[in-house]
Amino acid sequence: xxLLQFQTTGDLSLxxxxxxxxxxxxxxxxTWGHSEEEVSYHDVxxxxxxxxxxxxxxxxxxxxAARDGLNHFWIxxxxxxxxxxxxxxxAINSMFSWYQGxxxxxxxxxxxxxxxxxxxxxxSKWFTRGWTLxxxxxxxKIVFYSSGWKAIxxxxxxxxxxxxxxxxxTEALEGKPLNHFSIAQRMSWASNRETTxxxxxxYSLMGIFDVNMPLLYGEKEKAFLxxxxxxxxxxxxQSLFAWTDPSRGHNGVDMTGLLARHPKCxxxxxxxxxxxxxxxxxxxxxxxxxxxxxxWLNLTNEYYDNKPVYKASLACVxxxxxxxxxxxxxxxVGGHKPESGRKPNQFVRIRANELEELNSFDKLGGFQNTxxxxxxxxxxxxxxxxxxxxxxxxxxxxxxxxQEILEQWNGYxxxxxxxxxxxxxxxxxxxxxxALGVIVTHHKNTSTWIAFGNHPSRGPWVxxxxxxxxGLSPNDGAWPLWSLPIDNASNYAACPIQNxxxxxxxxxxxxxxxxxxRGVSFAITISCTPTGxxxxxxxxxxxxxx
Numbered sequence: 001x002x003l004l005q006f007q008t009t010g011d012l013s014l015x016x017x018x019x020x021x022x023x024x025x026x027x028x029x030x031t032w033g034h035s036e037e038e039v040s041y042h043d044v045x046x047x048x049x050x051x052x053x054x055x056x057x058x059x060x061x062x063x064x065a066a067r068d069g070l071n072h073f074w075i076x077x078x079x080x081x082x083x084x085x086x087x088x089x090x091a092i093n094s095m096f097s098w099y100q101g102x103x104x105x106x107x108x109x110x111x112x113x114x115x116x117x118x119x120x121x122x123x124s125k126w127f128t129r130g131w132t133l134x135x136x137x138x139x140x141k142i143v144f145y146s147s148g149w150k151a152i153x154x155x156x157x158x159x160x161x162x163x164x165x166x167x168x169x170t171e172a173l174e175g176k177p178l179n180h181f182s183i184a185q186r187m188s189w190a191s192n193r194e195t196t197x198x199x200x201x202x203y204s205l206m207g208i209f210d211v212n213m214p215l216l217y218g219e220k221e222k223a224f225l226x227x228x229x230x231x232x233x234x235x236x237x238q239s240l241f242a243w244t245d246p247s248r249g250h251n252g253v254d255m256t257g258l259l260a261r262h263p264k265c266x267x268x269x270x271x272x273x274x275x276x277x278x279x280x281x282x283x284x285x286x287x288x289x290x291x292x293x294x295x296w297l298n299l300t301n302e303y304y305d306n307k308p309v310y311k312a313s314l315a316c317v318x319x320x321x322x323x324x325x326x327x328x329x330x331x332x333v334g335g336h337k338p339e340s341g342r343k344p345n346q347f348v349r350i351r352a353n354e355l356e357e358l359n360s361f362d363k364l365g366g367f368q369n370t371x372x373x374x375x376x377x378x379x380x381x382x383x384x385x386x387x388x389x390x391x392x393x394x395x396x397x398x399x400x401x402x403q404e405i406l407e408q409w410n411g412y413x414x415x416x417x418x419x420x421x422x423x424x425x426x427x428x429x430x431x432x433x434x435a436l437g438v439i440v441t442h443h444k445n446t447s448t449w450i451a452f453g454n455h456p457s458r459g460p461w462v463x464x465x466x467x468x469x470x471g472l473s474p475n476d477g478a479w480p481l482w483s484l485p486i487d488n489a490s491n492y493a494a495c496p497i498q499n500x501x502x503x504x505x506x507x508x509x510x511x512x513x514x515x516x517x518r519g520v521s522f523a524i525t526i527s528c529t530p531t532g533x534x535x536x537x538x539x540x541x542x543x544x545x546x
Contacts, residue, residue, distance in 0.1 A: 001098065002079045003072040004044070006062045014044055014079065015072065025072040026065035027102035029135035029142070030057060031110060031126055038077040049078065060149050061106060068104055089215045096134050096207020105139035114146035121152070122165050130195035130204040136166070137208065140175060167270060178208060182274040182316060183231060184239035187266035199223040201263060210234070221261060228259045229375070232286050238293070239316040242272045242326045248352040254304075255331070256352045258291055258373045271319045272326055290346075290374040298358070298366035304350050307331040311356060313366075318357050327356045330373065347373045391454055392521040393427040395439060412441045438465070439508070441526060450493060450508045452524055460510035460522045461489035
């Protein structure tokens with residue numbers, strides 16, 4: 001950490017401290033004027049800092065720190081070398097902890113005149129800037145000063161007025177740990193604040209949510225989406241999804257993602273409270289393209305562009321009512337209806353201009369389900385269902401401890417070969433009403449044929465089939481896979497292996513293993529066990545050939 005210090009000669013110097021050896025220091029909170037008027041890092045290094053119009057901030061801060069018994073002080077304009085991206089990134093990621101560790105913070109309100117502070121305090125731009133939110137919350141002690149550098153009062157003395165101006169609970173102003181407040185509450189505190197650069201509305205909130213992430217100036221609004229991604233990875237608080245956006249109502253862009261575009265979307269969410277980490281630790285998982293969320297769903301009688309609409313209750317509560325939850329509207333845009341018990345399914349948020357409050361009675365007839373919800377919809381004209389165009393099957397073999405069977409095994413083929421990667425044992429296919437592929441295993445002079453696919457209603461299936469007519473193969477267009485009857489197919493199949501010196505069966509089991517933004521994956525295990533051993537470890541002990 002780099003601190004300022006006045007020498008006995010009156011010269012100003014920068015002193016760097018490493019690790020825990022930082023001495024007690026004062027810190028300044030202020031709003032910037034024009035950048036050319038502020039004292040920069042290079043002005044201090046070159047000794048020309050007194051030539052800047054706002055050099056009085058430096059003089060006052062050093063003078064007041066000395067009066068408070070402090071030899072060092074920190075000011076963002078001149079303690080950060082903004083020409084160094086590494087220095088800037090470290091400073092922004094450390095900013096909250098630096099304000100939190102200060103012995104005292106001097107909040108300079110340049111537009112508040114001491115003789116009429118009771119009127120002007122509420123109108124100060126200091127309460128509208130993004131960066132000053134963490135500068136209000138992090139320090140243990142803050143003293144506010146007017147434009148004439150006269151003390152107005154401390155944070156403790158002014159907390160009632162500060163609460164009235166900012167809508168921040170007095171408990172937070174008194175130093176209650178911020179993780180005791182829901183994500184929606186904390187976002188609401190920033191809803192009416194602005195920053196000069198669009199990225200900074202996200203970067204200024206990193207400390208409030210205990211997030212560290214690299215700075216990418218130029219990403220603009222994407223920075224706030226990235227901040228929410230980081231919050232999701234460390235928190236189970238679904239109040240992050242409890243926002244409204246008037247611009248995305250029936251007359252605006254009606255289909256959107258699960259994440260807000262700006263903190264202003266949380267302006268009306270200050271009453272949404274978390275239900276505690278004990279209740280939300282497994283409510284959602286971040287996956288590529290969206291969120292796999294565990295939500296309580298109630299099917300409505302509404303449709304959006306021919307898509308069924310659900311009310312999804314979030315794992316948080318409204319105010320002090322533990323029985324009332326905020327609910328968002330979701331449209332099913334891909335896969336099966338979740339009440340069918342089949343997966344996968346995909347949703348997007350609609351009617352983002354409203355939140356509904358559901359009590360226990362309203363939730364009757366609903367059900368808990370894990371669904372996939374997109375985090376963002378970048379194309380405002382996106383209306384078509386999200387196709388599950390990719391189906392991935394991972395195929396493995398397991399002979400258990402039956403060495404005598406393994407000795408008879410003469411290899412295998414998977415068809416169509418164009419879909420099969422023998423290096424990683426992955427079979428990739430598109431959609432299809434019938435079989436997607438065939439596995440052929442060879443034991444001595446016998447071949448076992450097992451077809452597999454994904455039934456639109458019953459899910460993944462396997463089925464023992466007869467070999468094709470002589471001269472044809474599964475790669476031959478004269479024997480189309482999709483013509484295979486699959487009426488009796490299931491996720492388990494067994495067929496005897498003939499002409500074997502060991503009486504045994506080939507068994508296949510198919511199961512869904514995961515679903516993701518643009519597809520679904522399955523696992524198929526092929527095992528061979530003696531027919532007299534129905535409890536063989538062949539289906540319980542999985543060994544993937546790699």
